[in-house]
Amino acid sequence: MLMWKKLYKGIEAKPLRQGLSKLLHEVDTDRYDKVIAPCCGRFATTEVLSNHFDNSDIYTSDILLFSSVIGKYIGGQEPQDIIDELNVELPNEWEQDYEGVDCLSNVLFAQKYYSTKHNNYYMENVRKEFLENKDVYVGKLSEKISGLKDKLGGIHYEVKDVRDVLEENRDENVFIYINPPWYKGGFPKQFDTGGMVSWNSPDIEQFDNHPEDAQGVLDDFRDSEADMVMLVNVPDIHSDLDEYDFSGWDKFFVLKRSFNMHKYLYSNFETDLSLVQRRKEDLEYDEIPIWSGSWNQEERKVEGDWLNKYSNVNFVKIDRKTAEYYRNLFLKNLKGDTSANVCGAFLVDGKMIGVVGIDPKQALKDNLGYIHETFGISPITPEMPKSICRLLMMFITSSEFKQDIKNLVNFGTSDFSGVKTVCISENRRVNLNNGLLDITDREKLPDGRWKIYYYTDFYDKSYKECIVEYLDECERRYRGLNNGG
Numbered sequence: 001m002l003m004w005k006k007l008y009k010g011i012e013a014k015p016l017r018q019g020l021s022k023l024l025h026e027v028d029t030d031r032y033d034k035v036i037a038p039c040c041g042r043f044a045t046t047e048v049l050s051n052h053f054d055n056s057d058i059y060t061s062d063i064l065l066f067s068s069v070i071g072k073y074i075g076g077q078e079p080q081d082i083i084d085e086l087n088v089e090l091p092n093e094w095e096q097d098y099e100g101v102d103c104l105s106n107v108l109f110a111q112k113y114y115s116t117k118h119n120n121y122y123m124e125n126v127r128k129e130f131l132e133n134k135d136v137y138v139g140k141l142s143e144k145i146s147g148l149k150d151k152l153g154g155i156h157y158e159v160k161d162v163r164d165v166l167e168e169n170r171d172e173n174v175f176i177y178i179n180p181p182w183y184k185g186g187f188p189k190q191f192d193t194g195g196m197v198s199w200n201s202p203d204i205e206q207f208d209n210h211p212e213d214a215q216g217v218l219d220d221f222r223d224s225e226a227d228m229v230m231l232v233n234v235p236d237i238h239s240d241l242d243e244y245d246f247s248g249w250d251k252f253f254v255l256k257r258s259f260n261m262h263k264y265l266y267s268n269f270e271t272d273l274s275l276v277q278r279r280k281e282d283l284e285y286d287e288i289p290i291w292s293g294s295w296n297q298e299e300r301k302v303e304g305d306w307l308n309k310y311s312n313v314n315f316v317k318i319d320r321k322t323a324e325y326y327r328n329l330f331l332k333n334l335k336g337d338t339s340a341n342v343c344g345a346f347l348v349d350g351k352m353i354g355v356v357g358i359d360p361k362q363a364l365k366d367n368l369g370y371i372h373e374t375f376g377i378s379p380i381t382p383e384m385p386k387s388i389c390r391l392l393m394m395f396i397t398s399s400e401f402k403q404d405i406k407n408l409v410n411f412g413t414s415d416f417s418g419v420k421t422v423c424i425s426e427n428r429r430v431n432l433n434n435g436l437l438d439i440t441d442r443e444k445l446p447d448g449r450w451k452i453y454y455y456t457d458f459y460d461k462s463y464k465e466c467i468v469e470y471l472d473e474c475e476r477r478y479r480g481l482n483n484g485g
């Protein structure tokens, strides 16, 4: 039997909807008085929005007959008025004697029937089955549509080009969620009835994957007053495939399906979230499980994935491509030069807690007495009172790390006693380095940010000692936070 899901492809996967929901839990939603959801499709994400905002503040739009029928109904119009207003015409052979919400379902089902290709025996039979059980399908669709109305009743809907919607909504106090179609031609195809179902379809061009269209939105809303979250369905993870410029956008959620397939949520405002969600089962040979623990204050320990004084910490060398893959997966914004010739991963009980790039060339060549850390990135879990990057930095500045690097790279007679790094930041210092690295210099960049040079001698510490110290800081930080500090 035909499922609701199959009637309409292209909706956000559940984890992405959860990612949006997590963000909306973090932000102060009261500051928005208008929520704009263009390209609303099947209203799956509108349901998420309605958990966080008043329905009367939500403005949806699309250009499909499917969305328009449902949207207008949810918006409060009478079924027959909707059919008349949209000027829907079905073939004479198609029974039309339905009332109430069933007459809307009948239109959607006719569209499904006539757009189902029947160029082989199997599909012929599928269509036959559709006709035989037509009333059942119509009834099921009506249940769904009524359920949506119960949940979303009171939202606004109009048939409108997303380009116009965005043009008109750039003010402060506006929140926009958009999942535009990223691949050309996908949407019209799934609703093509060969002229059997007609309506006064607007003469609006599909917003498809002309990079200019999506890039235009990224550029227009980079600095806009309105806050926007965009679902991105093209890879930005392999730099060579990256045809879009996401600078100024914050990547706060990644849904990882496979090595090559990722979907992202980007916001044009900064968030504290940085979440990576992956399917547990699709580990590939060159993939390392990602550490993801959270802080349980009652028991004062990390749970989910463990982190304690018995945790087994290893620094393993990984090839550059794999390192860059994880670096791009964890990173919100790529800042500064991150090329490295020695790459490695910190594993805690076999799970990756950080990926690191080192450039030991100068230390080797000129015996400068330090190595250069070009990047050190962690999957930040919002549940930890102190960023897990802080622990990574503790590892990198420990004498155990120095020994690991010496085991990996043949330094001959050269030696080094410290580590240098450079951070680009909006601020004059980077908090997570406080007390670990000293600032040796800083420069103001033309864009207003700071380039901060850091150095420290290695601390005489093992990785396990770093963990104990880090957990101690988490505990103090948690107490501080809860005493208003």
Ligand SMILES: C[S@@+](CC[C@H](N)C(=O)[O-])C[C@H]1O[C@@H](n2cnc3c(N)ncnc32)[C@H](O)[C@@H]1O
Pocket (backbone or CB within 6 Å): 010, 011, 012, 038, 039, 040, 041, 042, 043, 044, 045, 046, 061, 062, 063, 064, 067, 160, 161, 162, 163, 179, 180, 181, 182, 187, 204, 205, 206, 207, 208
């Ligand atoms: C990936 S889907 C969005 C799915 C939706 N968020 C949901 O929850 O079901 C993209 C939507 O963009 C719509 N669309 C395509 N071009 C458009 C345009 N120029 N103006 C408005 N909507 C458009 C498509 O009809 C489709 O419903």
